[in-house]
Amino acid sequence: MKILRDLIEVDTAVEAFARALSKISLRTESLRIGEALGRVVASEVKAEFDFPDQDRSAVDGYAVVAEDTYYASQYSPVELRLVHDRRGDLCIGKGEAFEVFTGNPIPCGADSVVMKEDTVREKDKILVLKPVPVGGNISRKGEDYAKGSILVPKGTVLNPFHIAIMASNGLKTVEVFEELRIGVISTGNEIVSPGLARKQGEYYDSTGVLINQLLIQDGFYKVTYYGVFPDDVKALTEALEEAVLENDIVLTLGGTGVSESDVVVEVAEKKGGLVFRGVKMRPGRPTSSSMINGKPVLHLSGYPVAAWTGYEVIFRRAVAKAFNLLNYNRRVAFAKLARRLPNQVGYQTYIRVQLKMGEDGLIAEPYMLRGSGVLSSLVFSQGYVEIPSNIEGYEKGEIVKVFLF
Amino acid sequence: MKILRDLIEVDTAVEAFARALSKISLRTESLRIGEALGRVVASEVKAEFDFPDQDRSAVDGYAVVAEDTYYASQYSPVELRLVHDRRGDLCIGKGEAFEVFTGNPIPCGADSVVMKEDTVREKDKILVLKPVPVGGNISRKGEDYAKGSILVPKGTVLNPFHIAIMASNGLKTVEVFEELRIGVISTGNEIVSPGLARKQGEYYDSTGVLINQLLIQDGFYKVTYYGVFPDDVKALTEALEEAVLENDIVLTLGGTGVSESDVVVEVAEKKGGLVFRGVKMRPGRPTSSSMINGKPVLHLSGYPVAAWTGYEVIFRRAVAKAFNLLNYNRRVAFAKLARRLPNQVGYQTYIRVQLKMGEDGLIAEPYMLRGSGVLSSLVFSQGYVEIPSNIEGYEKGEIVKVFLF
Structure with missing residues (x-):
């Protein structure tokens, strides 16, 4: 039986994957401002005249x-x-x-x-x-902004306000990064592509759908979904080779565990090299990374909640770091814990919470179900709490930081 | 000089516009789940089998x-x-x-x-x-969800988690509401379409761009932008007639003030009837509504921040109310005010705030510039505070509710 040794800290994993990502040479393109919502600004936008241009x-x-x-x-x-x-x-x-x-x-x-x-x-x-x-x-003339001031800094994910302020300055186009091309490969003998027939004990590829939709929602990725592959060295080798050729980044889902049928990381190791194998986080412990033909690959769990945690914590934070994104972080709120949140020291733990309005602030009701397959815990949550690896948890009634969906 | 009399309360305006909206008969369509991100579910989605289907x-x-x-x-x-x-x-x-x-x-x-x-x-x-x-x-079998339980209720704006949980149940399609068709008309002799030449004292239609982008971001509107029209009764009459014919809802921008050149509400009044004329809110006081040929029309200010307030407070809240949307409200956080926020009693006031991380929670730094044309106040904010019309403001250090962008 294989064992995950050498688990690394979350921050170290983010750092390592960001380093791998930073080798990608981003391409830029000029878009009409009306088509640029959600895209990332590639060079700072400066005001060409005072606004207003008179008192x-x-x-x-x-x-x-x-x-x-x-x-x-x-x-x-x-x-x-x-x-x-x-x-x-x-x-x-x-x-x-x-x-x-x-x-x-x-x-x-x-x-x-x-x-x-x-x-x-x-x-x-x-x-x-x-x-x-x-x-x-x-x-006053220039009260909103003065000629030469920065309207939108480089690395901004464009929202409607940014686009409107560019319009107020008469700008027709904006220089943005081309969408990052991301290939997604699902693996697992027991996983069935949505739409096909399924036997008891087989599962539809909800994790693939989840990661695809999260990438689409983020707005500056071009996602190619390669489908579900069996736990087979030859098939996975071919799929990975094709995906790294056609994309900037590849995400694999499933096959990161320690059973004999979990072969995707082995394949990646043989084809290139492991960057890390396992992270001190829960869920998402088997999250791993490799480089294949010079392209960064992130191996996420096949379980939806564990895959989501890897996406949310390792992938998004590394993207923000590697490309200096200014507003790609989650909004935060503070809330009072409705229950004690225990933690296993040594692991950074991510707990989904439901937020309710209390008398004098927000109340966070945690989902304690341990199963990393429990998708409904994400559906009914409004955010998550991160418990650092060096503490034993949070007490009931404690005010904690909540990252909002 | 015309005067805005009979201003109504914000809640009354939301109620009135929601009533007008509820006359729209929503059409539904069946979409592949992968294409349904951001759309509104038209009939509840139930689980066809237990998940997991065995222990x-x-x-x-x-x-x-x-x-x-x-x-x-x-x-x-x-x-x-x-x-x-x-x-x-x-x-x-x-x-x-x-x-x-x-x-x-x-x-x-x-x-x-x-x-x-x-x-x-x-x-x-x-x-x-x-x-x-x-x-x-x-x-346990059924731990995530049991056969027959509601996976996604009617009125849900679909996010990646909803789509993934439908995929886990083998669903290929989902019944959603067709996109609401919204026509946007900008008005004003001094307003110039983005991309055209402009003289001093003329302004690009940043408000039109802002409202268009906000509608696009919300994901279930089909927006038609009719461009900028002069303050001319005949031109505006024609534009409004065309727009109500081709859309479910029409938004006009500008011409809601009390100067002689502000004619759009007069035109609307002649063509149909006013629903309300002016709201006890700041900014956005001249926000008005009419019915033209049976279609609800919302008249927003031409100033970007005032138009945004009307969109945010009257339009979005009325849409949520009229169509029973479950998750179309803004996320909220609580924050400590860095400065006193005075209010003119009788007006519900909306103050944009910048959020910073304090030692024991969030700190809200308000933008006090009164100008409702100051777009940069939206660009640099992360949310807004609503001061009820019956209080004189909030004190420095008070904990207030912040609606997050």
């Missing part, structure tokens, strides 16, 4: 000379003469006011805007009931 | 009769005879053990699995060092 009113009201209003009050309003724009290049002077709406340019001579609700209108004049300071209610 | 070992070890191990200890190990499967339909008896790996079926006669690390192997026998209870280390 604007931030409210509906009247552009005035602030000094005129300094002694205004409800009981002794200040009277200003309303002027109208005759030639489109108006300047106002002391004692004058000019009507503006939110977003309108500020006429020359004016240095502030008094809000409509702080005035009373009387035909051709207004009464100001409240003082306004110099600059009051004006959106 | 399985949850660990690597030996299937045994639990009673045999009750007095086992490091100092007085229990010796069991290793048996091998000769015909594939093995039964074990008392005094016997059978090697199993994680996921293997449990042979008949066995009622528990002793973990490998709690044994010592000696040729054809093992020494058990620790007792195991009945059922110990066994994944």
Whole structure:
């Protein structure tokens, strides 16, 4: 019987896989900004002009000379003469006011805007009931961003806000990294491709579907799914050779255990070399990595929750590290544990939790089912807790960090 | 000068727009599960068989009769005879053990699995060092889910976990709602379509881009962008008529203010009827709604942050309500305010915040710039705080709920 020796720490595994990934030479392409949602910016985007490009009113009201209003009050309003724009290049002077709406340019001579609700209108004049300071209610030129400032840094995963701010600067295209090509190979004699007939004791390849969908959701991977292969050295050797040829990265699912039929890591070892074999994490202990023909390969468990843990912790963190991604990390929240979470010292443990709204914050209800095949624990969770390998767990009532899905 | 009278509460506006939306008759379609990420399930998905469909070992070890191990200890190990499967339909008896790996079926006669690390192997026998209870280390038939249980309820926005659990049950297709057809119309004489030349004082349609991208990100809308229209009654009338004909819902951007050139709501009022005109929220106060030829129309501000607020608060909450979506709400976290957040009583206020990791939790640093045109406040935020209309604000150091992007 084979045994997993030399398990390494999670951080060491992330480091090692990131090093392997960093050998990939990323290609870039120019995309229309409207097509770039979820893609990674390859070179920083700088503003070509100030935004706004002139002072604007931030409210509906009247552009005035602030000094005129300094002694205004409800009981002794200040009277200003309303002027109208005759030639489109108006300047106002002391004692004058000019009507503006939110977003309108500020006429020359004016240095502030008094809000409509702080005035009373009387035909051709207004009464100001409240003082306004110099600059009051004006959106300054360059207030949103100044010419030359960085709108979107390199390594940003583009969201709708990034794309909108590029649009505000008139940008039509953005330089992004080409999608990383990822090949996914499922293995296991007892695994059946979805859609085929199945006998008792055989299982549909839900792990393959899960990893494919997670990659698709992340938005900058081009996934090729090679299907389910038997635990056969020859078939797996051929599949791996084809997959590394056609992709930047290969993920294998299953066959990472210690039974005689678990051959995928052996095959990888023979074809190239192991980077690591097993990680001090639970679930996902047999997660391994190799290099085949110069391409990084990550071997994930065939069990959905263990595979998910390897994907979430080793794969995603290594990708973020290798390519300096700025916003590829999970959002976090803090929550109070509804139950004690024991840990086996020496292992970094990942516990799925359901989040509920408590009286004064979030409450995390852990899924304690040990089975790494229990997909429903992921379906009904909203995040997970990471227990460091050097502690015996968390107590009930403790506030813990939750990584959110 | 026109004035916004009869502003309604945020909840009332959500309610009213949800009522308008609920008149839409949703169509359904059958999709391959692999194509359904982000789509909404139209009828609940039930399990067709137990998963797993038989008892399985949850660990690597030996299937045994639990009673045999009750007095086992490091100092007085229990010796069991290793048996091998000769015909594939093995039964074990008392005094016997059978090697199993994680996921293997449990042979008949066995009622528990002793973990490998709690044994010592000696040729054809093992020494058990620790007792195991009945059922110990066994994944029970149906442990993940039982036949007939609901795997994915109606109204679920499908994520990778949902798709994987459907795959585990051999499902090839899933019934989802057809994408909602949404038409987007930008208005404003000073607004320029991205890509065209622009003069000082003119602005690119970043709001149009923002709303389009938000809709695309949400995954179950089919967006048609009609472009930028001038503040002209005839042009806008035609555009609105075309858009309501071709879509389930129409969003207009801009022209919701009170200046003479803000005509879009007037047009809508003439063509159909106003549902509401203005909401007690900041930003997004002029957000309005109408029905045109029986189709719900939401009028959002032309300023990006105000439009985003209307989209986030009125549109998304109404969609979730009208169609009973289960997981379309934002994730939340709690954070300590780094500064005081004042509120004008009578308005529900939305403040973008940047989240930082503090010593014992998250810290929320608010963006206080009042300008509703300040897109960078969205770019650099990770969420927002909602201040109810009946309070004067939150104090510095208070723990507040943050809706996460």
